[in-house]
Amino acid sequence: MSRKSSSKISRRHFVEGTGAGLVAAATVAPLKGQAPGADVKNRTQGAPSSPPRTKIKFTINGAERGMEVEDHWTLVELLRDHLGLTGSKIGCDRGECGACTVLLDGKSVYSCSQLGVWIDGKSIITIEGLAKNGRLDPLQQAFIDHDGPQCGFCTSGQLMSAKALLMHNPHPSAEEVRAGMTGNICRCSNYNHYVEAVLAASAAGPSTGSGGNAA
């Protein structure tokens, strides 16, 4: 991606991007333009030894794609660094916090604790794939209405866990929501509001039943 030698953005361009930006999107959008799907071949040129690579095919947020990955990449690295999908966060990188939660064939997994090569032939839904055709998932709307996110760093993970929960149990009790999402730590500790929001989304409608893209 960024170290690909042919893809230099001039420094001037970079700084214009940052200087002009008054809001987040304007500030960083120009900088990330080439991250998604960029050729990774030159990435570790000059590294001590070239790590083994594997060609894989998978479905990401409904779209099929093929890619050559380094075998040691975790799934969250693949998503964030090589597909430009930075909505999944790394809170611990060791399976403790849940910030990296995504759906793998409809089940919630910690993407920091999966290897990228393992998703060959599988389907992944990330936070970026939760809204469909510009329409928010009822969970997202409920998270807004009930003020789920404080700092928001755990939110993608909370949403994906909640999504998996409602796909398998459309009308959970509060206790079931807590149990289903207990692998998602929120240090702002807005647990009450997250649970309320999931219950509200579950009461709001059946739209979470099929899992949409996850099928």
Added chain:
Amino acid sequence: MTTLNSVGHATPRIDALKRVTGGATYTADIAVPNMLYARVLRSPHPHARIRKIDLSKAQALPGVKTILTHDNCDIIWSSGDTRNKRYLFNNPVRFAGDAVAAVAAVDRYVAEEALRLIEVDYETLPFVLEPEEALKPDAPEIQPGGNLSPNNQGKAEPAIEKRGNIEEGFKAADHVFEDRYQTPHINNAQLEPRASMAHWEGDKLIVYASTQGIANCRTDIAKDMKIPVEKVQVICQYMGGGFGNKNQCHDFDLMAAELSKRADAPVRLEFTRKEDFISVHGRWPTVQYYKVGVKNDGMLTAIQMRGYSGMGPYRKGAGDISGVEVYQVPHVEKTSYMVYTNKAVSANFRAPAYPQGVFALESVMDDAAHGLKMDPLEFRLKNYTRKFRDQQPYSSSGLEDCLRKGAERFGWKQRWRPAAADTGVVKRGVGMGMGMFPSSLGRSNAILRVDSKGNYDVHVGVTDCGTAAKTTMALIAAEALEAPLDRITVIWGDTDTCPYSVGESGSRTTVFTGQAVIEAAKDLKKQIAEKGLPKGDQFWRADAAPNPQLRDLARYSFTAHFAEVEVDTETGHIRVTKFVAAHDSGRIVNPLTAESQVKGGATTGIGMALHEQLLYDKRSGLPLTAGYYNARIMTHMDAPEIEVVWVETDDPYGPYGAKTLGEPTIIPAVAAVANAFFNATGKRVKELPLTRDKVLGALSEGALA
């Protein structure tokens, strides 16, 4: 209190959409062309002199660009220690986790491989972990001036606060209660690990920081990098929490900046979660000795406290132990020792000096009430503070209402019974605590603009670390401008586009920056009244930098928390079954996000009471619980429902009478839970957290208590 149009109405965050779609960009999400990755090598010893660092193998690794160590980098991180010189890389290293080297390389894998190839020859030194031990004459010396950290005047003396005459206070008492309490180091554990992305454009340094205050972060970076402040731009659009440990500039910002300078490329430095736990900072651990005098009728006569705070090897935080002011009492003596130890550094974590102080204080007070056979609520109603330090009137105080209304919502009268009344295997009990936190006034800035269509831009230097500060500013602007909320755009988090703001620490943003927004809005409204709206692509603009001061008044937020617990006497497990948090934070600007603050703060306090700690191995001096699981951070399953009671006092200062909120929310929660445990069992655990070993120990005649 009059009802307002925008302020006081539950309003979803103006940036909520970004936060629920993955569109909010945090520091570690920012990637730019040719960016290098940096990692830090840390000391595996609690105290050691570095004899030699051999970089030859690491430097020979293809892809390694730059390595910093104490041999080649003498940058002083001035906000990392306010008393001594703290370099980015120190020799000797003084705690397990002290930075030894930083590597920038083409990717993470190479950077991490390089860390493994750096050979460090350490001469290990004796170490000391506990503050009382560290003050003994034969203790290992951590800083050249000795282990008692100097005060502001540079004198190695304890901080002493006196009022009245403590001996007279005890003479006047019918009963005296005394005890020793202890609280551990607890990491802030904000979910976003530390990251910084730095980049130079000529002689201008641009830092994408994860900071609670872009303005103070910028000033600190400029000072330590020895460049003019105008040559530094700090950007922080979204940040994943800090709770006090992302204020000012941090060593990772400086490391990223220096690595970037030397490598002539953008550098993103990332900490691992373990590094975040051991090498940043957490709440200071304390040992507190209390002695309290009371009359037969329950009136307090004296409070004496001698406390020791373990600051780690560098003095980054104040280290005081607070809470006593919440009681009305004529004779007070407080002596606090801030002590260097070889544990992780201690500094600010949500209400820095309070929850640990109030835990101990409220435990002693609970013992006093128990000893006098009084209802703890009655005891507090008798003794709560009427004037600050019995002298200065408050600008407003809802403390009595917090006690009364909180107790009513909780059902205190029905639920409270004298201690250990429950004879079952699972014992139920209730407890309470009260607290206060300064809500000062002070300087902050805002710039407002209006265009020809009546759209307003509000430029404020906030970052919004999760507090909903942007939304709060928008609501205050809408109110002051008499404009609908959707006409307001907030511009935040970039020192090139935002004026100075106080920074999101000390719970000051709503009051300080909110007041600046009001002042600028007044000016802008006046301009519009005089000239009408601007035409075409013109703007009217208003700047404000108010610096309001209080005269002869103390301004505080107040709170009382009530908890019910169930203690399983066979397993030692404690479960919180009901929790009410009553808060006087003046007028509540946004009840929706304010409830989030209270619920979050109280929950964190419950975790502090029950199981959170960074535990150290006495023999090796190494931290054992550096991670979410082991530090036992609260989870969904641990978190009870928190009921919030607002006591909205009509305060004459602050924006529409708003007072501080974020930090008071954690203060009495710890004590409420600990006191509920006592009420359930009749036993007191005097060392936090109330883990099962201590609970079972206390239940079997307090062997470990």
